[in-house]
Amino acid sequence: MFRGSIVALVTPMTEDGAIDFNGLKCLIDWHIENDTDAFVLLGSTGEGICLTEHERRDVLATALAHINGRKPVMAGTGASSTAQTIELTRQAMSEGVDACLVVAPAYNRPPQEGLYRHYAALAEAVPLPIILYNVPSRTACDLLPETVARLAKIANIVGIKDATGHLARLKEMQACCKDSLSYFSGDDPTALEFMMQGGRGVISITANIAPKWMHELCEAALQGEAEKAKIIDNKLADLHKLMCIEPNPIPVKWALSQLGFILPVLRLPLVPLSLAQQPRIAEALKILQ
Numbered sequence: 001m002f003r004g005s006i007v008a009l010v011t012p013m014t015e016d017g018a019i020d021f022n023g024l025k026c027l028i029d030w031h032i033e034n035d036t037d038a039f040v041l042l043g044s045t046g047e048g049i050c051l052t053e054h055e056r057r058d059v060l061a062t063a064l065a066h067i068n069g070r071k072p073v074m075a076g077t078g079a080s081s082t083a084q085t086i087e088l089t090r091q092a093m094s095e096g097v098d099a100c101l102v103v104a105p106a107y108n109r110p111p112q113e114g115l116y117r118h119y120a121a122l123a124e125a126v127p128l129p130i131i132l133y134n135v136p137s138r139t140a141c142d143l144l145p146e147t148v149a150r151l152a153k154i155a156n157i158v159g160i161k162d163a164t165g166h167l168a169r170l171k172e173m174q175a176c177c178k179d180s181l182s183y184f185s186g187d188d189p190t191a192l193e194f195m196m197q198g199g200r201g202v203i204s205i206t207a208n209i210a211p212k213w214m215h216e217l218c219e220a221a222l223q224g225e226a227e228k229a230k231i232i233d234n235k236l237a238d239l240h241k242l243m244c245i246e247p248n249p250i251p252v253k254w255a256l257s258q259l260g261f262i263l264p265v266l267r268l269p270l271v272p273l274s275l276a277q278q279p280r281i282a283e284a285l286k287i288l289q
Contacts, residue, residue: 001072001098002131002159002182003200004037004222005214007207008045010249010256011059013265019055023262025066030261032070034211037218039067040101040203042092043076044138045249050267056088060095074131078103082118089126099129101161101203106139112147123154130156135163135186145169149176161186161203167193174198188240192233195221205243206236209255210288238284245277255281259288 009031012023031039041063042048042056051059060075067073075092077100079085089100102122104115123130132151134143142164151157162169163186170183184203185194191202195218207214213232220229243251250266254273257264258281264272273281 001129002038002074002184004218005035005207005211006038006040006074006184006201006203007031007036007211007214008040008043008203008205009063010208010253010262011042011046011048011051012262013267015263015265017265017267019051019059020262021058021062024059024062027261028063028066031207031211032067035215036071036207036211037201037215038072038074039063041073041075041097043101043203044103044135045205045208045252046076047249047267047270048076050270053091057091057095060092060097064096072098074099074101076101076103076133078105078133080105080108082121085118086122086125089122089128089130093126093128097128099131099158100126101131101133103133103135104139104141104143106141109141112144115141115143116147116150119151119157120154123151123156127156129158131182131184132157132160133163133186134160137163145172145176148173148181152177152180158182159184159200162194163187165190167197170194170197170199188243189237192217192221192229196224196226196229205248205252206239208252209243209259209285210236210239235287239287242277242281242284245280246273251277251281254278255285258282258285 012020075097077088136142159182161184165187182200185191188206217232254264
């Protein structure tokens with residue numbers, strides 16, 4: 001169900017910090033018109049951790065009704081507590097998402113056995129396809145390949161988003177898990193090589209601002225058209241890097257504001273893009289004009 005360019009969609013907000021539901025619908029339409037292959041809602045880029053439970057429900061309900069089955073949808077439902085992760089995942093399932101994207105618990109730094117039991121408990125409690133999400137730079141814990149291999153034996157754990165940026169990690173997981181999981185890059189700068197080595201797609205920040213190009217890059221990579229994919233990737237290389245020049249989604253929300261889609265409004269403790277970085281991103285955005 002999930003392949004290709006999967007946008008980690010931002011959550012648009014009004015000037016007073018409320019959810020901009022009209023802006024959300026406009027973004028969805030733009031992505032569908034530009035062949036984005038699937039959506040992730042309420043992930044890191046979507047500021048899911050900064051939204052209330054009521055807001056999360058409203059974002060999912062609005063987006064799912066507007067997408068109306070035209071593209072697959074997964075929701076970010078990870079939390080530091082296993083009980084809260086189960087609750088968030090149940091809520092997302094009740095709204096009708098196709099899968100959940102579950103980041104490893106942050107801050108409390110569970111050992112590998114704790115990570116295994118966390119995901120196993122979730123899979124037993126909620127009969128929804130689960131995509132594991134490993135991003136040690138945010139969580140301060142690393143979901144190691146041997147633990148992923150144990151989890152891959154659970155029927156409704158169907159994939160992993162790897163945001164380490166280390167291509168060797170993909171090979172380690174492939175050796176441990178074979179074809180029992182789908183592998184998704186969570187790192188735009190290395191996504192092309194990740195797909196050329198067997199990844200199924202990328203859950204992308206850059207796709208927020210260059211959806212057509214990211215779709216075409218992924219299609220070329222998945223079809224083995226390395227030269228075509230490399231040409232596109234080279235055009236996007238600066239944007240890939242600059243979208244993480246400050247913590248995500250600060251840069252991408254500012255970039256979308258410059259393209260006229262949303263306001264550059266974020267929830268505290270996130271703050272707008274610094275003045276020092278704005279000229280760099282403005283220059284890189286010229287390739288999209």
